[in-house]
Amino acid sequence: MGQTERHKVYRGIRAQIIGLDLPPGGAISENELARTLGVSRTPIREAVLLLTEEGLVEVFPKVGTFVSRVDPSRVAEAQFLREAVELASLRTLEPPYDEKALQMLRQNLEEQARISEDVRAFFALDEEFHRGLMALAGHDSSWSTVAGAKGHLDRARMLGIQEVPRVDTFVDDHRAIFRAAVDGDLAEAERLLASHLRVVFDDVEEIRSRSPELFVGDASARPVRRPTYVWE
Amino acid sequence: MGQTERHKVYRGIRAQIIGLDLPPGGAISENELARTLGVSRTPIREAVLLLTEEGLVEVFPKVGTFVSRVDPSRVAEAQFLREAVELASLRTLEPPYDEKALQMLRQNLEEQARISEDVRAFFALDEEFHRGLMALAGHDSSWSTVAGAKGHLDRARMLGIQEVPRVDTFVDDHRAIFRAAVDGDLAEAERLLASHLRVVFDDVEEIRSRSPELFVGDASARPVRRPTYVWE
DNA sequence: ATCCAAGAACTTGTATTCAAGTATGGTGTG
DNA sequence: CACACCATACTTGAATACAAGTTCTTGGAT
Known part of the structure; x- marks a missing residue:
């Protein structure tokens, strides 16, 4: 293109x-x-x-x-932001749902279960699931805004999921949220989504204690000027 | 600087x-x-x-x-976004409040009343008031994100406020919201803020019918290549 | 007068060059 | 050996130059 x-x-x-x-x-x-x-x-x-x-x-x-x-205060703010927006979006849900959006979510859930061992790929699917959930309520452009503001949170998540693989738990969460939403039990869906979103956040402090050099506020000075990084 | x-x-x-x-x-x-x-x-x-x-x-x-x-769907999305975030922020409020933030809000309210005839200046104060309200809950960085995503909404507001000057009403709204918040009546503050935020949005369709050429979806083609605009 | 065609005058995207300041590494000196 | 100092190689910010494509304009023919 x-x-x-x-x-x-x-x-x-x-x-x-x-x-x-x-x-x-x-x-x-x-x-x-x-x-x-x-x-x-x-x-x-x-x-x-x-x-x-x-x-x-x-x-x-x-x-x-x-x-x-990674800035813990930015992580926390992104957490607040996504929680506020995703929960508000969920509250605006009302049937009938767009069949294409539903189909996308169902297929996404299937793929999540299938490739749960590939963390990187799971992350992309997770991202698409949450976008899909907001698209179901017609708010996927707001998701774009949130997505653009949560880079620090995403990195914290990436650190967390690498050390403590909770992928299976996440898949179960997603399934339960989706089911509650399509069943029309929005209160339950909201409760499930809220607790799902909090899981990541609760891990951040632990991760920080393990890898302080990746977070702001660490005592070590500026790093090497030219770190080895690979393109592609 | x-x-x-x-x-x-x-x-x-x-x-x-x-x-x-x-x-x-x-x-x-x-x-x-x-x-x-x-x-x-x-x-x-x-x-x-x-x-x-x-x-x-x-x-x-x-x-x-x-x-x-001005894109009505973007206006609506910005409305959804700011409402979700500002109300969620309000719900996280709990005393004791930061005295400096309170002082800023009080002074802002005074100025609002004083210069209520200057629409442009009022807009800036209105913006700062809402930022201050979020700062009171420690979420002013989330406000920055929202502020960066609501340009279309701001323009719609600017159109609306020029045609139907509701400035006095807004000042009253702001005062009531602030009072409810400092009094600790968060439910009331939330109710007031929600209805306050909806006022603008309800005007958009009317404005659109009056000035269709400023909105997307208008029948007229691309405008003149070089419109007269003034810098400074 | 009307219509068509060719060129001039725009447009943005990318590349290159210039400017100004910082960190580093090596060298000379005490 | 330790320390100060200077040249050099880097950094980003802004200005300029080039490339490729679109649109408007103008001149001429019918």
């Missing part, structure tokens, strides 16, 4: 940051990225600008650009 | 779009902006990129950049 260079670069870098391939605190060189990707600095800079706006990178003029460390 | 050119340009253009000085549907020329502002295209482009992400401008490669028309 006729994607612009900027967009491709943006998607690529963002995926690497969320997926922790680019470690929090690590340096990013616009020049090196440009060389590696075979494009000029212009689209790189524009992509970095967007990531800055999302809070995923920090730019220090004349010094360097760094992947932002 | 050592603001970057990009940031100044961004603020300037955004204010003009929200304030309707740059009319919805109107064209923007990067080159002309660069000439007018005395900077190169680079910071202009970066500012435009951010505005694109907010949905306030649309870029058609090799054709032109246009201020996006």
Whole structure:
């Protein structure tokens, strides 16, 4: 498709940051990225600008650009935000539901069960499930806004799920939420979704104690200027 | 302060779009902006990129950049979003409140009453009031996210408030909400805030019927390539 | 007068160059 | 050996140059 260079670069870098391939605190060189990707600095800079706006990178003029460390307060805010929006969306649900959206959710749930051992793939499905749930209420554009604001939360989740694989629990949660929603029991669905969303958040502090160098407020100074990171 | 050119340009253009000085549907020329502002295209482009992400401008490669028309569905989504987040924030309120935040809100309310005839100034105060309310609950970073997603809603409000000056009503609403919150009657505060937020939204359809050319879905084609717009 | 065609004048996307400041590494000196 | 200092290689921000495509305009023919 006729994607612009900027967009491709943006998607690529963002995926690497969320997926922790680019470690929090690590340096990013616009020049090196440009060389590696075979494009000029212009689209790189524009992509970095967007990531800055999302809070995923920090730019220090004349010094360097760094992947932002995971900020617990940002994680908490993203948690508050997604909870507020997803629960509010759930409350606006009313049948009849769009059949295409339902079908998408059913298929998503099946795939979740099937590939529950591949954490990375599960994450993508999880993301799509929650988007689908909001789409069911016609609010998937609000999901986009939330999704763009929860990068720090996503990284915390990625850390958590790698250490304590709760994938099976998540799949069960998703199934229960979906069932309650289609059954029209919105109060139950809301209760289930709320507790589901809290599980991740409760793990963050524990993770932080295990890997303090990935979080802000750590005592160690700025990291190596040019960390080894792999493209593609 | 050592603001970057990009940031100044961004603020300037955004204010003009929200304030309707740059009319919805109107064209923007990067080159002309660069000439007018005395900077190169680079910071202009970066500012435009951010505005694109907010949905306030649309870029058609090799054709032109246009201020996006007001999109009723975006207005509705922003309404849903702000309502979900602001009400959820209100529910998390619990004393004791931060004295500085309280002081800010009190002073803001005084100023609102004082300059209620200047619509533009009132808008800024209104914005700060809602931010302050969320700051009272420690959620003002979530407000930033919402604020960045509600440009279309803001323009609709700007249209509405110009035609039907409800400023006095708004000031009364704000005062009542604040009082209920500090009195600890959160249920009442939530009820008041919910109905307050709905007032604007209910006006949108009426405004649309009066000025269809400012909204998407209007029959008229693309507007003049170079509309007269004033900078500063 | 009307219509068509060709070129001029725009548009944005990307690449390149210039500017200004910071961190580093090596060297000389005490 | 320790420390100060300077050249150098990097960093991002902004300006400029080039590429490719669209739209408007103008001149000419019918």
